[in-house]
Structure formats: structure tokens, C-alpha cells
Amino acid sequence: MTPIVPRHSRITGTGSFLPPKRLTNDMLAAQLAQDGIETSDQWIVDRTGIKARHFVEGDVACSDLAVQAARRALEAADCDAASIDLIIVATSTPDMVFPSTACIVQQKLGVHGCPAFDVQAVCSGFVYALTLADSMIRTGAARKALVIGAEVFSRILDFKDRGTCVLFGDGAGAVVLEASDTPGILATELHADGRHVGILCVPGHVSGGQILGDPVLKMDGPAVFKIAVNVLFDVAQSVLAKAGLTDADVDWLIPHQANIRILQSTAKRLKLPTEKLIVTVDQHGNTSAASIPLALDESVRSGKIKPGDTVLLEGVGGGFTWGAVLLDL
Ligand code: ACO
Secondary structure (H helix, E strand, C coil), X not given: CCCCCCXXXXXXXXXXXXXXXXXXXXXHHHHHHCCCCCCCHHHHHHXXXXXXXXXXXXXXXXXXXXXHHHHHHHHHCCXXXXXXXXXXXXXXXXXXXXXXXXXXXXXXXXXXXXXXXXXXXXXXXXXXXXXXXXXXXXXXXXXXXXXXXXXXXXXXXXXXXXXXXXXXXXXXXXXXXXXXXXXXXXXXXXXXXXXXXXXXXXCCEEECCEEECCCCCEECHHHHHXXXXXXHHHHHHHHHHHHCCCHHHCCXXXXXXXXXXXXXXXXXXXXXXXXXXXXXXXXXXXXXXXHHXXXXXXXXXXXXXXXXXXXXXXXXXXXXXXXEEEEEC
């Protein structure tokens, strides 16, 4: 008998988790001042819109945050972990060089046997992972996927570089994506341009039992800003065209939460009123691959985003990578 291949995939549950330690800008500024690094709440808010971020403590790992978010998504989808047949974790801050954080998450969830792997596309990671899971479901390779974005960026920050260490936070978000007869994911699109590797990177690596290079985040902020705004506009236009929709059909825009000025100028260029823009960067900072699923889950749980709404997710990050997923919730 020929197996029935589903035509669509659909999000059936969302979840997220933030580590309890919350640092306001003033708290972070006081901490940096102890090392002679000067910053202020006003500079951070004016340039980025960020007011606070969460940081992990002790030996809490990326997989710990991922598992908490995953459990909440499974609960929301009314789904037993044992029924999951695919786990993808988007992260740039894995627990280990290998195995993948997805395998560690699988173990912590107490399920075994299904494929589990990580996706490394930095802040576009969740959009890449969701696109992959959608493709695998639509080819019949999986029926119920756990797609997670999880990061402990506080571990790769240079707290002597005030231009970057104030921007990022830790957290995790997850969705359950299931085979469906009705459309959920409407269209997807992914891109990368390796010519821009150097403008946003963590250039260190492990070799011969040592860390070579500098294992902390380096960024050319103005260069990132310029590329991000352009690619976010272009990819939104093309994913909408693929689905045969226009800006006017979008109920909610969830761009990667990098910086309020990038978010607002993206919404403006797409002619979307700011009321349709989901903003969590003020409370979370930039949580890289976790930022989109975190923002999605918070908006679903607060009742802002409702079943049936059309949502445009957009990622952009190191690589340079970018992409979009247009979906009906
Ligand atoms: N506190 C106080 N002063 C600061 C700080 C700080 N935390 N950081 C930098 N400054 C100073 C600089 O030293 C500089 O001082 P100077 O003029 O005396 O030399 C001044 O502020 C301006 O520095 P710029 O780097 O030019 O500041 P800019 O206006 O470009 O803002 C920012 C920096 C916020 C990073 C901006 O470039 C930006 O938003 N870039 C987008 C990048 C981004 O959001 N990255 C997130 C990760 S990438 C991603 O997720 C896709």
C-alpha cells in the first residue's frame, strides 16, 4: 500500500522558557562598571529598544532551556513526547562540539529513535529549522516534529565590548509541527551569502585540545544593520508572492528580535502598522535562534495571536543568513 503523504504541516502548540535571572540595563551597566566599561540605560534603549535580558546561571546548558520550552509546546499541542518523530534544534551555542543539542534534548525528554539534529544558521536558525521540518513532513519523512530555537548567548559575549554585550540574552522557544490536511505553513524561503561571514561571527575554534582564535562574538553593527533591513524587506515580499498574498493579508509580523530600529523600519517598508509588529526585544534582548519562537509563544499565550491568524516570521543573522516562513496559525 502506498503511504499517504500529507500535503501540509501546521503548528499545533507553542512553548518557551526564559532563565529566571533577569538583568535590567541599569543592573548590567553596574556590573560592567566594575570592569571600567561605561554604558547607560539611555544609550541602550535609544539605540536598540532593549530594557532587560535574561542570563543563565551556573552550569545551565542550552539543552536545559530547550527541554523546558519543548515540554510547554508539547503540553500546548496536547501531545506525548513519545509521539514525536523528528527533533530539530536551531542553536549557535550548543552544549558540546558534538553530539548535537537535539540528541541531548531527545535524551532529556526520554524518547529514543527518532531523527534529531541541530541547525546552525545563527539568528535565522529557527526559520531554517521550521522550513526543514515542513519539508520533511510534506515528503512523508516525519509526521510530528519538535522544532526548537535555544541559545545561551551570554556564554559567547565579550563583557569588555560594550558595543555587543548589551545586545543579547538567553532563552528558548519551541513549536510542535504536525502533518495536516489543511494549510498551516503557506510558504517558506531561505537565503545565505557567505561574503559577509566576517561582519558577525565568533571566530574561535577547538584544535589540538585548545581554543584557537577568539571565542567571543564580534560584530560590525552598522554593516549588519544595513544588510538586515534590506534582506528582511526583500524576503518578506518574495514569500508573500509565493503564497499569492500581499502585505495587507499579514495579521502579525514577527521579525527576528535584534533591535527595535531594525524591526520598525522593516514594518514601515512593508507598510504594516506598528500594531501588527510583535516586539519582545525590549524584555528579552536578542536571543538569536530563540527570538522568533519566544515571541510567537508569548503572543499566542497572551491571546494577541489567535488561531487562524496569518503570521509572517522573518529571520536574519550571521553567515549572512536570512529567510521567512508565512503561516496560518
Ligand atoms: N554604551 C554606550 N556607548 C556605546 C555603547 C554602549 N553600550 N556601545 C557603543 N557605544 C559608543 C561607541 O563607542 C561610539 O562612541 P564614539 O562615537 O565615541 O566612538 C558610539 O557609541 C556610536 O557607536 P556605533 O557603533 O557607531 O553605534 P551605532 O549607532 O551604530 O549603534 C548598534 C550600535 C546598536 C549595534 C547598531 O549598529 C545596530 O543596531 N546594529 C545592528 C546590529 C544588531 O542589532 N545586531 C544584533 C545582532 S545581529 C542580528 O541579530 C542579525
